[in-house]
Amino acid sequence: MKTLFLSSKQVKRLLTMKDTLKAVETAFRHAGMGTVEMPCKVYLFFPKHNGDIRVMPSYIPPLNISGVKVVNVHPDNPKKGMLSVMATFILIDPRTGFQQAIMDATWITMMRTGAAAGVATKYLARKNANVLSLVGTGAQANTQLEAMMIVRKIKKVKLFDARKKRAEEFVGRYQKKYRAAQFRIARSLEECLADADIVCTMTPVRKPIVKAKWIKPGCHINAIGADAPGKEELEPAILKKAKIVIDDWAQASHSGEINVPLSKGIIKRRNIRAEIGKVVAGLKPGRTNDADITVFDSTGLGLQDLTTAYLVYKLARKKKVGRWLEII
Ligand SMILES: NC(=O)c1ccc[n+]([C@@H]2O[C@H](COP(=O)([O-])OP(=O)(O)OC[C@H]3O[C@@H](n4cnc5c(N)ncnc54)[C@H](O)[C@@H]3O)[C@@H](O)[C@H]2O)c1
The missing domain is CATH 3.40.50.720 (NAD(P)-binding Rossmann-like Domain)
Structure with missing residues (x-):
């Protein structure tokens, strides 16, 4: 069995704001109906290095999708020529626990944050x-x-x-x-x-x-x-x-x-x-x-990342983007 690997560039090419808005609205709707599982973010601090990582797992049973995002915040990284926030998403098949995809989620994080405000604005403004x-x-x-x-x-x-x-x-x-x-x-x-x-x-x-x-x-x-x-x-x-x-x-x-x-x-x-x-x-x-x-x-919310990452996975398969690698 192979896992689909997607780079930041590939994710960026696949994802539009219109689609992300729909994905995030779906995540919110399931959260509202209580048909989700999403424990609180777990923080791990690196005080010596002025940074942390956050682990965000989530599961939407009616859609049969699950996964986990790992994202860091290291404000001093730009001085080293690195981004201060970088994220990876692992899409996990709930039926077997197999890693369907491993993708960069740095752009997903930006897009789903914009889309969350977009959905809120649609309903509240x-x-x-x-x-x-x-x-x-x-x-x-x-x-x-x-x-x-x-x-x-x-x-x-x-x-x-x-x-x-x-x-x-x-x-x-x-x-x-x-x-x-x-x-x-x-x-x-x-x-x-x-x-x-x-x-x-x-x-x-x-x-x-x-x-x-x-x-x-x-x-x-x-x-x-x-x-x-x-x-x-x-x-x-x-x-x-x-x-x-x-x-x-x-x-x-x-x-x-x-x-x-x-x-x-x-x-x-x-x-x-x-x-x-x-x-x-x-x-x-x-x-x-x-x-x-x-x-x-x-x-x-981790759920926003999950529905957006699943959307990227579906688009990547359809458009034959990314590399399939055997990791297990
Ligand atoms: N809610 C979420 O899901 C979410 C997601 C990502 C980031 N954030 C937060 O959003 C904030 C912005 O993140 P970013 O990645 O855009 O940071 P950034 O450093 O790229 O941009 C922040 C901007 O705010 C400006 N600024 C600072 N103080 C200001 C002030 N008093 N008045 C006007 N402008 C001021 C800075 O000059 C800078 O251009 C951060 O606090 C970050 O932690 C929230």
Whole structure:
């Protein structure tokens, strides 16, 4: 029996945002219906080397797919000419435990993170939302933009980054691709957020930078940056008045945007409206009013990686991409 090996380049060629959105929506729907198995991420820390690895197993019985992602975070890697985040996914056949595929999941991680916000925006943002604000224009911002462009008719993209050059490079990359939208680099965060219908926050800050008074009624926020204990980007006053939707209670309460306000008692579990899966499955309401402020707290689920990796596997087989090797 042979296992399919796929490199980062091959995965990148196979995966489109349109398909990834569908795969992630499927993952969320199964999570909402409770037809999944997904233990919490396991962290292994390398304090001597300022890094860690995270192991994320998951299983969706009705689809008969399972697998595990191993992903690291080593912030000092760029100094060594390496990526700080690298991931590998092992797709495992639940019937036998055999490794169907081993693939790079670095690009899958980026795409499924953009797609998670895309699915949340599809369900939570106003239908006529057309002004997008991107806060932080680093690596994650690319797939956030791609996903937003698919789920809503975006007319204006406003950007802000603490390093202006990064915002300029970002506009350089996308202005031509999305000619119908007007791109504008804001001089301040306040200016970036003024009149925003959809906001994606993607900074590594540990103290809130987005103020409640800058967010207008009807706005939808994808809070992406906070993905570890102690991190937060939004002033808690935003969460107090918003309809909060999270990706997973165990993960979000431990390391998502809600982790700090929860630990300080500023918000309680009863203030969380739903997990996104319940909204996607139609079991809980999302936005109920055009004036609602909605917040999606994303931490990233193993299930998102699983449905996306399975999609890559199917496409690779169909298009005869990758190398089949005997490892057992
Ligand atoms: N929720 C998830 O599933 C998920 C997945 C991947 C990464 N993340 C998190 O998202 C965040 C961004 O990741 P990335 O890979 O894009 O990082 P990155 O370093 O590529 O980009 C971050 C950007 O934020 C900018 N920035 C920093 N402080 C700022 C401030 N105060 N105001 C405006 N801009 C500021 C930086 O200049 C940089 O351009 C990180 O905290 C990361 O841990 C979350």
